[in-house]
Every structure is written in C-alpha cells, then in structure tokens.
Amino acid sequence: MRVITFNTQGIEQAADKGFFDWMVQQDADVVCLQNLRAKEYQLDGDRYHPDGYNAYFFDAFEDGYSGVAIYTRELPKAIMTGLGFELCDFHGRFIQADFDKVSVASMSVPSGLKSPEAQATKEEYLELLMGHLKKTLRKRRDFIFCGTYHIAHKAIDLSNWYVNQSVSGFLPHEREWMEEVLGEMGYIDAFRRVNKAERQYTWWPDYNRAWTLNEGARLDYQLATPNLRNSVKAARIYRDEQFSEHAPVIIDYEIGGK
Structure with missing residues (x-):
C-alpha cells in the first residue's frame, strides 16, 4: 500500500505546477493533501479528479484557511471529517478514509510562526490532538495519520538546528x-522507521534559495499505530520538482497483501 502526503499550500497553484500530472504516475493507493486554500465546489474540474481515484474533501468554513483532501483508489468503507473541536473542524483540518485493514487520515496542525497568538493556538491544537491520538490506541484497527505537524522532531530533522531552538517548530x-x-x-x-539518512527535509522557507541549498525542516509525517511497525517497507521525499514550499512524502506499507 503506497501512501503519499503533501501540503499543497494551495491546491490550484500546485496543480498549475504539475502536481496531479506527477501524482497519477506514482502508483499510490492513497494520497493525502493539506492546505488546499479552496473549497470543494471550486475543484470540480477534471484536473482535480484524475481517473482511477475517488476524491473526498473537507472544507474550511472561511476562505483562505486550510482544507484537506484524500484521494483513494479503493472505495473506502467510510469517510470521517473533523475531530469534534472547533480549531480543527472550523478550519477543515482532518479527513479520514476507512478501509478493511487500516484507516488513513489527511490532517494538518496550524503553524505557530506568525505570532505569539498563533503559537498559543498551535499548542492548544496539539493538546486536543493528543487526546484523539490516545483514544485511537484503544481501537481495534490500525491507523496512519498523514500531514503537516509543524514540528521537527530531532536535530537531524532541521538544518541549523542549534540556532533554531527558540523558533516555533x-x-x-x-x-x-x-x-x-x-x-x-x-x-x-x-519515514524514520526505514530511512535514517540525514538532511531529509520536507519544507524549505523562502524555498528557491533554501531548496537549492537544502536548508529546511522535516515537518510532514506519516504517524502510524504500533501494529504497523514492521509493515513499513520504503520511504522517500520527492524533490525532483517543486509543487510548493513542501515536498511529497511517499511511504510503502505491506498491509493486507498490498
């Protein structure tokens, strides 16, 4: 089962840069998109609905906010949107597709870089998300939570980490x-289950220069429940083309024969 996660920073501009042309060539079973900055009714054209994929969207209530989507080859048994708290649901930050063996979610955590108020919102969101992740562990199925967490976990996940210890993320x-x-x-x-390489980043600020120098941070993850520990087979970050300031993360799992 191949799962891709990607922060589009605007699905329309990502499409203009060729994202969907690339996506349909990747043999992915599930593609999770974040930060759409568009509503579902604006995305009814063919280029947002490639052949062979079922597309599901969860809009933000206000224009200019996040919005998430999930594209699936197999028809899901169910689609769930939202997590039951306003910071998530009002801004369209969570959608989940349930399959026979696993549930896959496309989600995003707000950034705290803009202001102290933004950081406070991010911290409240993380606390509420933690509650959901704890409840998930009590369920009798496996989950993969894909998206932008806006946290670089360890020093290996951030260039110039020493001078960034007081920076959000x-x-x-x-x-x-x-x-x-x-x-x-x-x-x-x-990703780190099978890929231990250094300088593996998914986001580059001021990305033309930072992308070239590969000075960035790994902010985009696929977090999986413990039973999937030995199911991860391969992981990589796609950098050959630039669709946004973020890069797609591609991970292969052995789940249910896939």
Missing part, C-alpha cells in the same frame, strides 16, 4: 509532544 515542549507520541504512546514515525 523546534521548541523544546513541541519536541517533547512529538517524543511522547512516538515514545510512551508507541506511534511509529513511518
């Missing part, structure tokens, strides 16, 4: 949040 308590999820709670950072 690498604050000690943010990294502790991620450590609790991946440590005590037992979730799997699927």
